[in-house]
Amino acid sequence: MSALRNRLQSLGAGFAVIAAALGIAAIVLLVSASRAANADVHYAEPGALPVNVLRVVHQDDAAISEAYPGLITARRESDLGFESGGRIAEMAVDVGDRVEAGDRLAVLDTSTLRAQIAAADAQTNEAQAQVEIARATQQRQQILLERGHISQQRLDEVATTTIAAEARRAAAAAQANALRAQLALAEVTAPFSGVVTARMADEGAIAAPGSPVLRLVEDTALEIRIGLPVAAAAPLIVGETYAFETNAGRIEAVFRNSTGVVDVRTRTITALFDISSGPARAGEVARLQLETGIGERGFWVPTSALTEARRGLWSVQVLVEDETGNWMLEPRVVETLRVEVDRAFVRGAVSDNELIVAAGLQRVTPGQRVVPVEG
Template sequence: MNRAMRNRVASIVLLSAITPIFTLLSGCGQGDTAKVEQHLHPVTTVALEKSQQLELNREFVGVVTPSQNGSIGFELSGKIAKILVDEGESVTNGQPLMQLDTRLLATETNQLIAQQRQVKSDLKLVNSNLERLESLKLKGYTSTQSVDEQIAKQNSLEAQLQQLRAGVNANAIKIEKSLLKAPFDGVIGKRQVSLGQVVSAGTPVYSLLLQQSNEAQVGVPSRMLGQLSVGDALPVTIGRQQYFAQLITKGAVIDPATRTVQLRLALPVESEVISGELAYLTLPEQIEREGYWLPLTALTDGIRGLWNVYALSEQGNGVYQIEKRDIRILYATGKEAYVQGAISEGEQVVSDGLHRYVPGQQVTLADQSSMTVVEQ
């Protein structure tokens, strides 16, 4: 048998062996339809509860200010000779703060005192002459005119002496006013002049802040004034600390720049705050508007400025089908959103893991046992 004949015989034998196998497989596909199992994924949901109004916590920012502060300066002009306290230092009522150069006033005072001594000496001589003339007049040895002249001179010297005394007193007051003192207990906020600088009368040299008596000044919309009363304790956050500040006054004028009304809030005496810090006032506000609160994880991007949620439509036997619904966000916090749209009270909405599901998919609720649906 040649080689070609042997290959042909081998092919026939292989075909004869394979044919029964195909026949057996074909027989397995006949008869009843095979059962196919489909596993349904469980989803976490939240039931929609309608709210008739939106309750918000509004936060408004203001600034910490001292309840009493002011710019203080000298009543006189002069040259700064001594700076006794500086910025940030605490001072008490009457404590010396700054000194003007008083050397010229001291020299002028000495001149006035010297002139006083001279006038007193002249006045002593006039008094002695007047006594002698009056004695001579009684004896007829002098005229009345001479006595009158001495009396007039005496009066003139006494007036000069009184004027010099007033000048000494005035210089003493000027020297006293050349020493600036604290008008109340407080803290030096800012020093506005330097050593050796010449200042005019009334020029501010310090800003002085009242110690341990701070306020928070916060602007709020005028619509919120109706819910506030003087004396209310309101929560104010400064830094990481929250205080309950007492409402002192409500403003009567709207700020043209911020369109808000200023509130003055007295902070507790023990509050450790610094003037100029930001103060955050939290106030509740209610808005009459129907809607639903949903976690942000239940929302997914929509089109044309809308958002979507996945609502569940019950199919029976504990099976639900996912439907995509359009909603609109009215207000959002860091965790929740207040929404309106094609949803109704009592419906179940997928609360998280939206990336794992698609509209039309059949699922079960996570609080039910895992289900397997058998399709015939």
């Protein structure tokens, strides 16, 4: 039994050695295969990468469209009030009412004023009666002088009395006319057609002289006030029609004039346009579209074609064909002349009809082989 046990233990140990050897051989084979695979990937020749390209076209007269915001306002807007103070007897209009020129809008209580006018008229009539008596007396004194019954001095005194009476009558009439003028000023009328946009007082309130009680806006004559750079305002032609964009749609306005003076704060010139057609309302913003020339030779590229270079410059990746007919990438430095949201106007060492990478610059590097894809 002891001999048999020893023999079995010897056989088990042999099998263990054989299994270990087989496992080591398998590991060696797997490592060799993995190294071979990695060696194939590392040394394989990479293929050319397809890239989206565009063809360079230089322009000498490139123009850009710029939008300048302005405000639509009423050409006339007035705060209306009474020249003389008093108690308001009537407010004939309310906010939102449309009125025509000459319409009555508000009236003061004029009972006291009318009584003063009546008193002034009575004084005028009394002065007129005194004038008539003085004139009659002067005529009789003239007859007496011709008959030699009175002296010239007496006639002169009577004539002076007549002149004084006429002066008192003129003063009384002037006082009555002044009160009638105040009566006319006790009524507010519309100086132009428009819409009442504010009412600051009601019946029974005491209006101070010159204090506004109503605001009237001329809604039939709207204008646009807009601040423009000097270069943008210079080409505008008086009487020419220009297009504006609003939230309600497109409107047209005629250029009336400009101040010609540069505002020291905004560095702009105020231009005035009269709206001729379109859905315009006072208080809205209108944007003027103007074409402005760049004045430099260059070409347009999408912003996705630019990568930042040194010293504030930019670069594009140009496709260069080698002697074997393959395309390689070559960086070229460009200068931006105008940058918009999705494109830029640049100039640099790039010729007409050369191809540049339009997008996907994060996928490529200078010197890489590529295949151009236009469109």
